[in-house]
Amino acid sequence: MARVISEACISCGSCAAQCPVSCITPGDTQYNIDADSCIDCGSCEAQCPVGAISMA
Template identity: 75%
Template sequence: MAYVISDGCISCGSCAGQCPVSAISQGDSQFVIDANTCIDCGSCAAQCPVGAITQG
């Protein structure tokens, strides 16, 4: 199950830089994860400074 970014995202971009498959991109108001590309590695969640990324 892919990871998701909640409304708590502060758009710092740390997660996008950590993703090994480039599944994270800047959306309209925050970063978003492409569920079809995400490999469920958890690197993004570990990198998020505000805990806004969870397995969804």
């Protein structure tokens, strides 16, 4: 199950830098996770400074 990024995202990019499969990309107002590419490793969730990433 892929992780999701909530509206609490501050678009700092720390999650994208941590993703080993590069499935996190910037969106218009927040970063997005490509659910088809996500390997559910949790690296992004641990890196998020505002807790905006969680299980889908």
